[in-house]
Amino acid sequence: MTRPSLTAACTFSALLWAGTAYADISPADVVWEDEIAIPASLSGAPGDPVAGAAAFASRSAGNCLSCHENSAMPEHDFHGNVGPSLDGTGARWSEAELRGIVANAKRVFPDSMMPVFYNDNPADYIRPGDAYTARAYNPETFSTLLSAQQIEDIVAYLVTLTDW
Numbered sequence: 001m002t003r004p005s006l007t008a009a010c011t012f013s014a015l016l017w018a019g020t021a022y023a024d025i026s027p028a029d030v031v032w033e034d035e036i037a038i039p040a041s042l043s044g045a046p047g048d049p050v051a052g053a054a055a056f057a058s059r060s061a062g063n064c065l066s067c068h069e070n071s072a073m074p075e076h077d078f079h080g081n082v083g084p085s086l087d088g089t090g091a092r093w094s095e096a097e098l099r100g101i102v103a104n105a106k107r108v109f110p111d112s113m114m115p116v117f118y119n120d121n122p123a124d125y126i127r128p129g130d131a132y133t134a135r136a137y138n139p140e141t142f143s144t145l146l147s148a149q150q151i152e153d154i155v156a157y158l159v160t161l162t163d164w
């Protein structure tokens with residue numbers, strides 16, 4: 001009777017330990033390939049598409065639906081049309097390219113309206129803190145709009161969008 005729970009406990013602590021071994025790549029250290037792709041996971045860990053779908057739709061996280069239509073989410077009203085529909089985006093772009101787009105769309109599409117979700121250098125912003133987040137700039141708390149793991153989760157979700 002105790003054996004399965006002991007096994008579970010050991011697996012759990014092994015997972016915790018593995019979890020602490022992962023380290024985020026800071027925005028300045030991201031390695032790009034061909035100017036538009038980021039081959040390596042930003043968090044060092046794989047993405048979770050279910051968490052990614054939630055972060056994609058959440059107004060306080062990606063808020064991607066404010067600009068993009070996504071037919072795979074009919075339960076959400078008011079899909080925006082500032083950007084292209086994301087139907088089939090997982091077939092148009094590789095995982096590394098999707099990571100590049102979500103991390104820094106302005107690098108992939110110069111002058112894009114799409115926010116840069118993975119940059120914590122205030123010098124790269126015209127008004128750091130104000131744009132998109134509507135929060136005043138505070139050097140103590142200034143951070144990327146999405147965490148490394150949130151981007152991995154969203155990328156893992158985007159690769160599933162292969163239907164047009």
Ligand code: HEC
Nearest residue numbers: 062063064067082083084089092101102109112113114115
């Ligand atoms: C403020 C509007 C805006 C927001 C918010 C936004 N995007 Fe975009 N996105 C764009 C625009 C505009 C483009 C087209 C590229 C360009 O600017 O030429 C684009 C392009 C893309 C593309 C490439 C589309 C394709 O298949 O060709 C992907 C993928 C994408 N966005 C994903 C996302 C994700 C994921 C989020 C949320 C984390 C997001 N976008 C949030 C405006 C936005």
